[in-house]
Each structure stands twice: as C-alpha cells, then as structure tokens.
Amino acid sequence: MKQVTAFIEKKKQEFAQTPFMKFLQDKSIDPRQRLTWAPAFAPFAMSFKDLNRNVLRKEPASSKLQEMINQHTYEDGRHWVWFLQDMKVMGYDHSINFTDTLKFLWGEETIKVRQMAYDLFAICTFEEDILMKLVVIESIEATGNVALYEIAQVAKELQQITKQHHPYFGESHFAKETGHIQADIDHDVEYFVESIQLTEAQRKKAFMLVEKVFADFTEAMSEMLVFAQKHPYNQPFKL
Template identity: 30%
Template structure:
C-alpha cells in the first residue's frame, strides 16, 4: 500500500499543474469572488460526497470490522461528516443565496452546467463496486489528495469584505490536512502489503480518480467563465434554458435503435 501512496503523491503533483490552479485559483489579477466563481457548481458533488461517505465508503458490518484499512476509512467518513455545512454557509458569503422556488432550485442543480458534478459521485460509487477494501482505500486517499490540493490553493483568497470563506479557504485546508488519513500515526506506518492483483487494482482506481477530477476541474473553470460572480443572472439563464426543454414525449425526437 505504501507504493500506492507514493504513486498518489506523484499524481497529485501532476494534478496541481491543471489550469484550474494556474489560471484561476492562483490568478492574483482576479478578485477573490472571481477566483471562486465556480463554487456553486460543486454543490451536487459535495452533497453527494457526504452520502458516499455515509453509504458507500463506510462499512461497519461485522465481516469488515477487523480490517485495518476499513477502520481507517470509517474514521475518515466521520471526519468528513460536517464539511458540507461550511460550503452552504460560504454560498451565502459568495452571493449565491438568491431566493428560488424548490422547482427552480431543482432546475439549477440538475442543469447541464452541473452535470459533471452530479456524474462524479455516480462514477466514484460505480468504481467501488468491484474493488477490494484496499482499492477503495486507495480511491479515498486519491480523493483526499485532490481535496488537499484544491483547498491549499484556496488559502488566502479573500472576498469583498476582506474575509476568507470557511469551506473554500484555510479552515477547510487545515481540516483536510489534519485528517487521520493524512497523519503519520501507527495505522499509517503499518499499512498492509498488497499482492500483485490488489496493487494493480488500487493503481487503476487511483488513475480513474485523477482522470475524473481532471474533467471535473475543467468543468469548474467552464462554469466560472460562463457565469462569473452574478448568481442571480446565472440562475435566470439556467432556469430559462430548463423551462425551454420539451415537456411531452411528442415533442422529443427519439433515436431508433
């Protein structure tokens, strides 16, 4: 497993060269609000990731209770339990909390603009279906590497009032860096040795995770370019596009297979 963690470190270094960091988060020529203009588009993923932790990564059944990797995964899922609340608080700070009806909120969250964030959780859940615990552990380590990288680059970004966000800022970075999976305690120093099959599966899972987050990061940049910091204008455009979609099957051209 330690070889896999080293591989994740190398993939993390490559990920940090993504234009999401070099052209957006680290761009001091932009205001703090502009550098975080992508924030609303992560809502489906962050809320979905809370469910992934509770219902997919966490396993407290008797047959896995003694597995040291599963124990670490379970602890991690509880550490992540409340982070989504910081994100919701930050949406208000970023001016995204305009008043919307429930139906219009659904049109926004299930719009094409947020489809990559929605699909990300589904694809991560699907990856776990055939993986042993060691592969799922490698997946979560890779996801955490992505998270630490993003929030490291969010540090110091201040909004118009001179304050940092909580989720999109230093507070979250320090929380992520302090999780059990990122500390060098006895459980990390005594990781199990994987056989060739387990190692290959874990490495492939890590590759899949970084590929998915490369695509996701690109989608965050696209969202920031398209809508900038005017949430009310963004919602109006997204809702109008949704309302213009066909409402009846007779209005849809169905492909013939």
C-alpha cells in the first residue's frame, strides 16, 4: 500500500494548487465572499452521514480493518451537524419555499457536488474489496485535510467580523481531519495502512480509484469557485 499512499500524497499536493485553493488564500477578497459557496456544498455535506452509516459501516465488524472503518464512520458521520450550525451562523437559516430549496439543491449549480457524492456511494456500495474502500477513505481524507485547512484560515478571518465560532468551516473541524482514517488502534494508523500488502491487480485498481476521487473533488471545488464568483455575499441569497 506504500506506493498507493505515496500516490495519494502526490495527488494531494496537486489538489492544493487548484484555483479553488488559490481563491481561498486570496486575502484581497472579503472572507465572506470566499465562503459564499457554502450553501451549494450542502448536497455533499449532508449526504456524508448516509455514506458513513449506510455504506461504509458494517456491523458486526468481520475484520480488524472493518472495525477501524466503523470507528471512522462514527466520527466522520456526525460532521453534518456542524454544517447545519454554520448555515445558521452564516445567515442562511431564513424562511424559504421548500420547492425553491429543492430546485436549488438539485439544480444546475450543484451538479458536480452531487455527482461527487453519487460516485462515492456507487464505488463504496459495489466494491467488495475492503482494501479498496480503505483507499477511497484515505483519498477523501487527503482532500479534506487540504481543503479544510484553507477553509479554516478563511473562517478565522470571518470570525473577526462576525465574532461567531464556525464549527464546520473553522479550525475545530480541520483538527479532526488528520489526512488518514480515524481509528483507535495499538499503533500508528499511517504505518498500519502503508504496511498492507496489495496484489498487482489491487494496486492498479487502487491507483484508478485515487484518480477518480481526486478528479471528482477537483471538479466539485471548481464548481464551488464558479458559484462564489457569481453570488456576491452582500446581496440577498436567492435560490
């Protein structure tokens, strides 16, 4: 697995150089504008609970690795609560028509975010090899480690304006994103993952899955960048 984790690290470094990350880093732009894409991220943020609970988690665990994944799902699967809290703090919790909300969440501006969620569900539902599911989780965690670091820096600036703590977009969420599966085991998680032996067929498939996860996240973040550029923070948000 060591070759796969090295490839994930390579893709992680590439992901860190995407236009969306550069946008988050641009302090000449008001932090409220740099986070104005937040409501459009809802299809992914909210579906993550179901991905962890209904797809990745298998109880009772049939192996040590499944037990680790189960532990991870209990931690990762509750972050949606923080997202809801941030939506309230950021002023999006106002009265709107239910049908307008549905049209927005399943509209043209969130296609890539939804596709990212659908792809993860499809891969993890129909993939029987638990090692490949681990590869997907490691790839997701790597993207989260990069993106949430930059987002947390913006949230820190925003907190100076709002005097509000942001549990999802702030540093407390980033602190939970180590870049690796989150599990309580007797030795280092990174060492455990790298020590796993893969067949050549598994290695090839793992590389393909890493490429897919990073491609989906890159496209979704590009969509969020376009959304932020089209929706000024100081104008009423319209669904």
